Amino acid sequence: MSETTEDNIQVLFKSAPDGLPTEDNFEIKHTPIPSIGEGQFLLRNLYLSLDPYQRMLMGGGWTYSGGDLKPGDLMVGRVLGEVIESKNPDYPLGTYCVGRLGWQTHAVSDGSNLDFTVPRDSKIPLSAYMGAAGSTGVTAWVGLKITGQMKPSDTVLISAAAGAVGSAAGQIAKANGCKVIGIAGGPAKCKIVTDVFGFDACVDYKAPDLTGQIKAAAPDGIDLYFDNVGGDVLSAALANMNKGGRIPLCGVLAAYNAEGEPPTVANMGKIFDKSLRIEGFVQTQYKDRWDEARAELIDLIQSGKLAYRETIADGIDAAPSAFIGMLQGANVGKQLVQLA
Amino acid sequence: MSETTEDNIQVLFKSAPDGLPTEDNFEIKHTPIPSIGEGQFLLRNLYLSLDPYQRMLMGGGWTYSGGDLKPGDLMVGRVLGEVIESKNPDYPLGTYCVGRLGWQTHAVSDGSNLDFTVPRDSKIPLSAYMGAAGSTGVTAWVGLKITGQMKPSDTVLISAAAGAVGSAAGQIAKANGCKVIGIAGGPAKCKIVTDVFGFDACVDYKAPDLTGQIKAAAPDGIDLYFDNVGGDVLSAALANMNKGGRIPLCGVLAAYNAEGEPPTVANMGKIFDKSLRIEGFVQTQYKDRWDEARAELIDLIQSGKLAYRETIADGIDAAPSAFIGMLQGANVGKQLVQLA
Numbered sequence: 001m002s003e004t005t006e007d008n009i010q011v012l013f014k015s016a017p018d019g020l021p022t023e024d025n026f027e028i029k030h031t032p033i034p035s036i037g038e039g040q041f042l043l044r045n046l047y048l049s050l051d052p053y054q055r056m057l058m059g060g061g062w063t064y065s066g067g068d069l070k071p072g073d074l075m076v077g078r079v080l081g082e083v084i085e086s087k088n089p090d091y092p093l094g095t096y097c098v099g100r101l102g103w104q105t106h107a108v109s110d111g112s113n114l115d116f117t118v119p120r121d122s123k124i125p126l127s128a129y130m131g132a133a134g135s136t137g138v139t140a141w142v143g144l145k146i147t148g149q150m151k152p153s154d155t156v157l158i159s160a161a162a163g164a165v166g167s168a169a170g171q172i173a174k175a176n177g178c179k180v181i182g183i184a185g186g187p188a189k190c191k192i193v194t195d196v197f198g199f200d201a202c203v204d205y206k207a208p209d210l211t212g213q214i215k216a217a218a219p220d221g222i223d224l225y226f227d228n229v230g231g232d233v234l235s236a237a238l239a240n241m242n243k244g245g246r247i248p249l250c251g252v253l254a255a256y257n258a259e260g261e262p263p264t265v266a267n268m269g270k271i272f273d274k275s276l277r278i279e280g281f282v283q284t285q286y287k288d289r290w291d292e293a294r295a296e297l298i299d300l301i302q303s304g305k306l307a308y309r310e311t312i313a314d315g316i317d318a319a320p321s322a323f324i325g326m327l328q329g330a331n332v333g334k335q336l337v338q339l340a
Numbered sequence: 341m342s343e344t345t346e347d348n349i350q351v352l353f354k355s356a357p358d359g360l361p362t363e364d365n366f367e368i369k370h371t372p373i374p375s376i377g378e379g380q381f382l383l384r385n386l387y388l389s390l391d392p393y394q395r396m397l398m399g400g401g402w403t404y405s406g407g408d409l410k411p412g413d414l415m416v417g418r419v420l421g422e423v424i425e426s427k428n429p430d431y432p433l434g435t436y437c438v439g440r441l442g443w444q445t446h447a448v449s450d451g452s453n454l455d456f457t458v459p460r461d462s463k464i465p466l467s468a469y470m471g472a473a474g475s476t477g478v479t480a481w482v483g484l485k486i487t488g489q490m491k492p493s494d495t496v497l498i499s500a501a502a503g504a505v506g507s508a509a510g511q512i513a514k515a516n517g518c519k520v521i522g523i524a525g526g527p528a529k530c531k532i533v534t535d536v537f538g539f540d541a542c543v544d545y546k547a548p549d550l551t552g553q554i555k556a557a558a559p560d561g562i563d564l565y566f567d568n569v570g571g572d573v574l575s576a577a578l579a580n581m582n583k584g585g586r587i588p589l590c591g592v593l594a595a596y597n598a599e600g601e602p603p604t605v606a607n608m609g610k611i612f613d614k615s616l617r618i619e620g621f622v623q624t625q626y627k628d629r630w631d632e633a634r635a636e637l638i639d640l641i642q643s644g645k646l647a648y649r650e651t652i653a654d655g656i657d658a659a660p661s662a663f664i665g666m667l668q669g670a671n672v673g674k675q676l677v678q679l680a
Contacts, residue, residue: 056613230608249612264604268570272589272620273396279619280612 008033009316011103013069016060020327025058026075026320034108041091043081043107048316048337049130050077050323052251053282075103075319078115079339080130091117098129105316105339116290124301131334132168132308137297138290139250139283140169140226144176146289147248147281148224152177155218157237158199160228162189164308164334165250167197169226171306172297174198178224181217183210183233185329192332196307210236226250231263238267238276247278309333348373349656351443353409356400360667365398366415366660374448381431383421383447388656388677389470390417390663392591393622415443415659418455419679420470431457438469445656445679456630464641471674472508472648477637478630479590479623480509480566484516486629487588487621488564492517495558497577498539500568502529504648504674505590507537509566511646512637514538518564521557523550523573525669532672536647550576566590571603578607578616587618649673 007030014027036042057068057076069076079102083095091097091111099114101107118129131137143165144150156173160166161182170180170193182193182202193202203213214222214236221242227234227249237247270276283290300306311331313322319337326335347370354367376382397408397416409416419442423435431437431451439454441447458469471477483505484490496513500506501522510520510533522533522542533542543553554562554576561582567574568591577587610616623630640646651671653662659677666675 230612234608235604251612263608264575264606265608266604268574268603268605270620271618272570272591272622275620275622275625277617277619278611279617280610280615282612282615285615 006033006105007031008104008106010105011075011316011319012071013058013073013075014071016058017055018060021055021058021320021324023320023324028317033106036085036087036108039088040108040110041083041086041088043079043097043101043109044084045079045081045101045105045107045339046096047080047127047130047312048077048103048319048339049079049135050319050326050335050337051135052327054323055327076100077103078130078135079104079107080118080126080134081107096126096129098134103316103319116294119298122298124298127310127312127336128301128308130336131164131310132301132306133294133297135283136164136308136334137168137172137306138293140165140172141293141297142283142286142289143226143248143250143281144169144172144224145293146286147279148226148246150176150178150224154223155179155181155220155242156224156226157181157183157214157218157222157240158226158228159183159205159233159237160251161193161197161199161202162332163228166226166228167193167333168297168306168308170197170199172300173224173226174200175300175305179218181214181222183214183237192309196309198307205233205236211239214240221245224248231265235266238265238270241270241274241276243274245274245276247276249278249280311335313337315339346373346445347371348444348446350445351415351656351659352411353398353413353415354411356398357395358400361395361398361660361664363660363664368657373446376425376427376448379428380448380450381423381426381428383419383437383441383449384424385419385421385441385445385447385679386436387420387467387470387652388417388443388659388679389419389475390659390666390675390677391475392667394663395667416440417443418470418475419444419447420458420466420474421447436466436469438474443656443659456634459638462638464638467650467652467676468641468648470676471504471650472641472646473634473637475623476504476648476674477508477512477646478633480505480512481633481637482623482626482629483566483588483590483621484509484512484564485633486626487619488566488586490516490518490564494563495519495521495560495582497521497523497554497558497562497565497580498568499523499545499566499573499577500591501533501537501539501542502672503568506566506568507533507673508637508646508648510537510539512640513564513566514540515640515645519558521554521562523554532649536649538647545573545576551579554580561585564588571605575606578605578610581610581614581616583614585614585616587616589618589620651675653677655679 010029012027017025096118156178162184173180180199182199190202201217222240225237225247350369352367357365436458496518502524513520520539522539530542533539541557562580565577565587
């Protein structure tokens with residue numbers, strides 16, 4: 001096979017960053033393309049998904065988990081790959097698969113470590129399965145529909161609304177009949193949130209009085225706050241919640257790169273006063289609902305109701321710098337790396 | 341009737357306190373005993389229950405609700421009264437009733453505004469229906485069993501553990517098979533928590549390193565944290581929560597009397613990292629479960645598994661000072677006022 005003349009190029013975890021990572025925290029390594037055994041198949045990876053949770057796995061600074069990666073480990077991440085060699089009849093050549101196979105150009109699988117296979121007759125772009133029709137969209141769907149118990153009458157507030165998960169969440173909520181308010185940083189991002197993603201309004205967390213801005217945009221209060229950031233933005237949202245409100249907590253961007261004292265949250269008494277529910281979730285808790293979620297997401301994308309943006313870096317060598325940029329908000333929409 | 345020679349003595353709300361209330365925020369008023377119409381009955385109130393939520397209703401300082409009471413309003417509170425005059429066959433003379441009828445020595449009812457009637461053959465003290473067999477015990481039961489989804493395998497952490505709700509919660513959790521850790525202020529209160537209320541351990545929030553103290557008492561982590569206080573204690577609990585942990589939020593003592601900046605909470609990222617659920621609740625959300633809860637509480641009291649303490653002030657005139665004392669932690673257990 002011609003592939004054996006290539007290398008498998010990997011990005012390894014080298015050391016824990018103190019705050020924002022630098023390229024020194026990663027190591028690029030060339031290894032031979034692995035050979036496959038019975039029941040296995042070889043994937044040439046096309047896209048790598050970069051996500052904030054990967055920063056958490058690196059540890060250091062003020063991360064919650066303490067870092068799951070050890071020096072020399074392959075960086076964790078979801079990829080979309082094409083089967084280019086197969087000894088498994090369920091995965092013939094040309095099959096597109098998505099799974100958490102790491103930051104590398106090739107991967108071996110027997111199918112057990114995959115998330116899903118792309119439908120053969122798919123009419124949406126392949127890269128969408130890394131984002132709006134993949135873990136990004138499913139995360140938004142799970143947060144709204146399962147953890148957030150979304151109802152059509154809800155007024156929904158969404159932070160990091162110009163981001164991949166936030167923009168998907170807003171459009172899913174709109175498609176389900178909700179009034180949707182976004183929170184984003186700066187007038188340009190706010191304009192994208194309303195004009196491209198169709199939110200009813202968007203408030204600017206970099207402008208003064210976020211609490212008052214939210215109140216002006218949602219005078220009847222917030223029923224569901226889809227939180228991607230925590231910290232001061234969560235405090236401002238809490239001040240505006242209606243009785244019985246739900247706050248699915250999808251992430252804590254405010255904390256990932258914090259050096260020194262971690263961010264704190266005010267207005268926590270509202271949880272008692274308004275009988276609120278705050279609940280952290282990850283989509284992997286609800287694998288039994290993934291097919292249902294993805295079917296709805298594919299429908300929304302095909303019918304033009306779920307727009308998404310991508311920032312695509314070129315080549316595996318660019319993964320660390322693209323990752324660092326994403327953590328600083330340099331990307332628009334889903335941050336991917338094109339691998340082949 | 342001889343009662344008409346008495347007055348109905350009421351405590352009215354006069355003004356919003358700035359932080360801790362003073363007696364100037366209340367007004368004592370004598371009014372005639374009200375007469376009753378068809379279907380009504382007159383109660384002579386025996387006990388008044390003083391509770392932190394009443395501070396919230398007074399507004400001012402940093403309260404969440406902004407204060408529901410207007411100057412001249414009767415202070416809100418639960419009383420236990422005896423029917424002393426009746427034009428309602430369902431409530432004959434001598435019936436003991438509990439309801440939110442306010443800080444006053446007498447009250448008229450038609451039954452619609454009552455919480456429950458004390459069973460005629462009750463073998464536990466009447467005052468228990470104001471506490472461990474009343475709203476206090478039901479609050480603990482609801483927080484553990486409904487909001488907290490308590491399981492026998494849980495390690496349960498409880499703040500304000502020497503208080504009325506906290507001590508009841510700990511004993512209910514013990515009776516359900518849980519390992520129970522209390523948090524209280526000072527060695528004397530901690531000793532009561534373990535020796536009188538039978539908690540497995542109690543840590544002192546006034547001593548250094550609360551987070552480490554909790555970790556030492558519960559090295560395998562906390563599954564359910566019954567939070568009565570919020571603020572720094574909640575931050576320390578969050579640092580010790582296990583994956584999928586539940587935090588029913590029963591109150592925010594830390595905030596009721598805060599002047600200036602409200603307390604903030606750290607370690608909020610644990611909610612995402614550990615898929616935690618924090619949920620505020622009030623027992624009035626679950627009226628359909630009250631009978632079930634009270635039956636279990638009466639059983640536990642009769643069988644000696646639910647001990648409780650009371651601090652009983654004497655006479656309606658003493659209600660404001662007893663209330664102020666309670667907000668400062670001067671009481672042991674349930675704070676009542678004996679009215680007759």
